[in-house]
Amino acid sequence: MINAVNSKLDAELEGRTGQKVRACYQCKKCSAGCPVAFAMDLLPHEVMKMISYGQRERLLASSTIWLCASCETCTTRCPNEIDIAGVMDGLRHIAIESGVEPSEREVGMMHRSFLGGIKLLGRTNEPFLIGGYKAMTGNLFDDMGLGAVMFFKRKIKILPRTVKNRRAVRRVFKRTRKMEV
Amino acid sequence: MTDLTFSYFPGCSQSGSAEEFGLSTEAVCRALGIELAELPDWNCCGASSAHMTDDLLSIALPGRNLAIAREEGKDMLTVCAMCYSRMKIAQARILGDEAVAREVEEVVGADPRFRGEVRHLLDVLVNDVAFPEIRKWLRLPLAGLRAVPYYGCLLVRPPEVCCCDSVENPTDLDRLLALLGVDVRPWSFKTDCCGGSLSLSRTDIVEKMVNKLLTRAEEAGANCVVTACPMCAANLEMRQKPGKLTFKVLHKLPVLYFTELLGLAMGLSGVEEWMKSHIIDPMPLMRETKLLSH
Numbered sequence: 294m295i296n297a298v299n300s301k302l303d304a305e306l307e308g309r310t311g312q313k314v315r316a317c318y319q320c321k322k323c324s325a326g327c328p329v330a331f332a333m334d335l336l337p338h339e340v341m342k343m344i345s346y347g348q349r350e351r352l353l354a355s356s357t358i359w360l361c362a363s364c365e366t367c368t369t370r371c372p373n374e375i376d377i378a379g380v381m382d383g384l385r386h387i388a389i390e391s392g393v394e395p396s397e398r399e400v401g402m403m404h405r406s407f408l409g410g411i412k413l414l415g416r417t418n419e420p421f422l423i424g425g426y427k428a429m430t431g432n433l434f435d436d437m438g439l440g441a442v443m444f445f446k447r448k449i450k451i452l453p454r455t456v457k458n459r460r461a462v463r464r465v466f467k468r469t470r471k472m473e474v
Numbered sequence: 475m476t477d478l479t480f481s482y483f484p485g486c487s488q489s490g491s492a493e494e495f496g497l498s499t500e501a502v503c504r505a506l507g508i509e510l511a512e513l514p515d516w517n518c519c520g521a522s523s524a525h526m527t528d529d530l531l532s533i534a535l536p537g538r539n540l541a542i543a544r545e546e547g548k549d550m551l552t553v554c555a556m557c558y559s560r561m562k563i564a565q566a567r568i569l570g571d572e573a574v575a576r577e578v579e580e581v582v583g584a585d586p587r588f589r590g591e592v593r594h595l596l597d598v599l600v601n602d603v604a605f606p607e608i609r610k611w612l613r614l615p616l617a618g619l620r621a622v623p624y625y626g627c628l629l630v631r632p633p634e635v636c637c638c639d640s641v642e643n644p645t646d647l648d649r650l651l652a653l654l655g656v657d658v659r660p661w662s663f664k665t666d667c668c669g670g671s672l673s674l675s676r677t678d679i680v681e682k683m684v685n686k687l688l689t690r691a692e693e694a695g696a697n698c699v700v701t702a703c704p705m706c707a708a709n710l711e712m713r714q715k716p717g718k719l720t721f722k723v724l725h726k727l728p729v730l731y732f733t734e735l736l737g738l739a740m741g742l743s744g745v746e747e748w749m750k751s752h753i754i755d756p757m758p759l760m761r762e763t764k765l766l767s768h
């Protein structure tokens with residue numbers, strides 16, 4: 294498959310994250326220790342190589358950038374001190390700002406409901422998060438048994454907890470927001 | 475002794491899904507003379523969702539809290555590993571780069587250059603209160619508990635901003651638990667990720683990650699997992715019970731916060747209440763080991 298080459302991707306990521314991806318010598322240590330590797334379509338070391346090759350579209354459309362759990366195992370172990378987790382963040386940010394929908398639809402929706410909750414209330418309230426997420430994805434019946442257990446274990450509070458100065462939090466979102474939440 | 479007065483950042487989970495963590499933290503601190511004054515009108519740190527989607531937002535949300543902490547003038551104490559990590563990373567970025575500091579100041583509308591320390595309770599217990607002092611308060615040796623200490627990601631990585639004694643093989647929690655009389659089981663998965671940030675969205679992946687950890691914990695001979703992270707705890711507890719209307723339980727291994735066990739060993743009241751909030755009921759284990767009777 295021939296893909297468009299974007300020779301600026303490497304520099305764009307360096308500008309955002311300060312990371313020099315070209316220092317990677319493909320030892321694969323990052324991929325060897327990645328706990329989510331089994332579910333990824335591109336392994337972390339492949340992501341690094343594809344950045345050098347300017348494979349912008351394939352990277353932004355990958356599931357890997359959304360499945361990376363930011364555990365930072367790769368970052369701590371890279372012999373070339375590349376913050377791979379930071380690069381994954383950078384790729385996600387580019388995807389969002391370029392309007393590329395996350396290939397992992399549910400992951401994107403989870404972030405939206407999570408941040409939407411903070412924007413509205415200033416604090417995270419799990420029932421709102423879970424409810425909002427379910428409404429967005431339409432997977433209303435997943436985890437229903439769990440919801441009942443959580444309710445009886447008093448994990449679910451009826452009244453939301455909020456910040457008093459909601460305007461201050463809205464201001465933060467207004468002045469930073471790149472993703473619609 | 476060092477000053478043990480803090481602005482306390484409780485974090486959202488500690489009055490929701492990790493209520494028992496919040497309650498046990500407050501009780502333990504009160505008993506050990508760690509003074510907590512809740513940070514006024516704090517907001518959510520933004521957790522993974524903020525840094526995964528927007529760099530500035532991920533610094534500005536903790537930045538507002540740092541600005542409040544600056545006003546309060548005390549060091550900040552956190553218990554949630556996620557809040558701790560986000561707060562420390564934001565502080566390092568703000569103090570390390572004046573351009574970032576100015577940008578956050580403009581977004582937040584207050585000076586976020588908090589120069590006090592952001593601490594995690596585990597760090598304060600191990601390094602400030604210290605074991606000789608804690609030992610004086612112990613009333614009940616926790617014999618019968620065989621625990622694997624589970625640090626997860628955010629207490630140890632990235633090591634530049636975190637507090638534990640080692641990034642690959644930390645022992646702070648191990649040593650605290652041993653002090654309480656817990657049989658600390660050696661295992662290689664102390665700092666392996668549980669997939670918490672994908673718990674809702676890719677439950678299928680997370681169930682595999684969690685069940686691997688629990689299998690390894692059982693192989694190590696543990697009858698409980700002890701953690702300092704509410705995301706890890708919620709994830710390890712919730713994903714033991716596979717979702718989707720089924721109740722088939724694979725492991726049923728209790729997951730406890732280190733503060734709950736410290737409170738139990740100190741003979742504090744309220745322990746039974748904390749234990750009731752767990753999805754995987756720890757009471758059978760507590761009765762079996764005769765640490766709690768009802």
Ligand code: SF4
Pocket residue numbers: 316317318319320321322323324337338341370371372373374375377
């Ligand atoms: S660990 Fe570092 S050098 Fe090795 S493949 Fe991964 S990014 Fe490249």
Ligand code: SF4
Pocket residue numbers: 323326327328329330337360361362363364365366367368377378381
């Ligand atoms: S930070 Fe992401 S890529 Fe790196 S090891 Fe963790 S899950 Fe894998």
